[in-house]
Amino acid sequence: MTTWEYATVPLIIHATKQILDQWGSDGWELVQVVPGPDGNGLVAYLKRPREGQA
Template identity: 75%
Template sequence: MRGAARLRAMTKWEYATVPLLIHATKAILDQWGDDGWELVTVLPNPSGEQHVAYLKRAKA
């Protein structure tokens, strides 16, 4: 029973990937943060044109 109770208590996450514009990075991340998203990492886009932010937040 401990295992089943533990599974129910685990946090479930949803994820988003967001392209970042160099001139508006802070504003973009602030807006997503205001909506409850936490930044996980930022990686270069494979095309090299812009970066991509990976975010997560707990499911309601």
């Protein structure tokens, strides 16, 4: 059974692609993007298999 680790990442509007590309190259998969807690920014939720389970 695969177990996952998760990360939440604040997204800077002018650098969204670069931020997601960097996390993606580290093996993270984008799950969802939602408005930030203040309603102005965005937060990305990412996941990847725990080490040794890829």
